[in-house]
Amino acid sequence: MKLTATLSALLSVAAVSASHNARDHQKRQASPSPPPPPSTTNPGGQAPTGALDPTESIALSQLTSGMPEREALTATTSYEAGATAPVSGAPALPTPFVFTPGVWPAQDVVPPTDSDEVKEWMKELEGFDIPDLSVTVEDAMCDSNPEAKAAAEERGWWTCAPGLTRDTDIINCPDKMTWGVSFDDGPSPYSRTVLKYLDEQDIKATFFVVGSRVIESPDILVEEYMAGHEISIHTWSHRHLTTLTTEEIVAELGWTRKAIQTVLGVTPTTMRPPYGDIDDRVRNIALAMGLIPIIWTRTPSGAQMDTEDWKVAGGLVTGSQSVDSFNAILGNASIMDTGFIVLQHDLYQVTVDLAVHFTLNSALSHDPPFTLKPIGECAGVPASDLYRESNTNSSFPIVEGEDTDVDGDGTPDTPGAGNENGGNGNGNGNGNGNGNDNGNNGGTGNGESDSPDAEGAASVASSRFGVVCLAAATLLGSLLV
């Protein structure tokens, strides 16, 4: 109840701030530098402690939503146009991204569906079996969608049939005790703290990036990619995809794909649905657009391998509560036949601090040891297959046409992966789950698993305030205290 009240507070503040956010858009985009450190959210009146040194320890008790802000790190390496890509077969780095007003849709809202680009991308669905499932309502909450909930298994709706996945989904790292490292919702200035830590520990991760953040922090996306991390799609505005029309889903995926390709020169072949909200309609649209869905792992007891770091950012739990509950879930690693994919976020300072000072640190010193890998690598996908331009596997994602128009300008611009027969793939897998993920079928969906919904609020908050709108962030902080 308290949770619900807090979440609706978050959501209504998010709504109020949307217009403010839109007004700030042009100004923000005009600036090539990242937003200034949000020192206004420093409640204790302490001066910011300066650039965060990821080796510098911090007490877990300090990690709360109102913690003092520290300066985000600045870039230590710059990459020139033409630099050799870290992925075999990928094109050289393009010229640095320059934001052009009018080229990109508004940030953090579902892009319009009547653009030439979206019309072009809709053609990618031709020849694919996109099931005619109804659009869900109210942030895809199970109880608000009784018919869809009752049919969740037939619909392949992960949100309300917990544990239900399809054979085409990547849902774990196959090797036992392997930890798939992933960060959602960036790139953000705090991502650099993650990058520094990962570099020092020689760990690679997968970044599921939001298109609205990519056009805002393109240089940070370049740093992630050039450092050898995997880049995947996490939509344009971070909506529950089952609540969107087919055209809207195409717009969400298409614009994010285009933003990443423009910045990096490569187009991901994987995606993660925000909140894990996917059904067979969303799934097959993604597959038709050349994107394999990746979710995080559910344990045999039905718990999600979710660090719940977003709850700390949202002021719902303390840092130590988050660490304790994740450690309890993590105990399941020893009884699982496979490894697992973990959900973390790089949009907030506090979630980044949790990751580098606690979650990943304890993973590294765990006994028995975990092997930390990015998702594609842990799942056995060659790095080159993670991007359309370098992919050599004609059945990954699935057989696709040779005429994909990623930038949506009406001219095919990327070759398919050596495909002989284009456009007939049918991603409507009939497989029900993969082994360990079946433990909780028939659960009550959102009722027992508040993570997707709550992540919703936190993420809405994040995209609207976390980096974007500092005044609103202050307001959010005061509301949640």
Ligand SMILES: *[C@@H]1O[C@H](CO)[C@@H](O)[C@H](O)[C@H]1NC(C)=O
């Ligand atoms: C598995 O996770 C649950 C939390 O969902 C926890 O209560 C349980 O103790 C864990 N099992 C093991 C063996 O650690």
Ligand SMILES: *[C@@H]1O[C@H](CO)[C@@H](O)[C@H](O)[C@H]1NC(C)=O
């Ligand atoms: C190509 O992709 C398919 C589908 O994911 C996979 O089963 C197969 O092992 C891949 N082949 C290679 C050579 O990686």
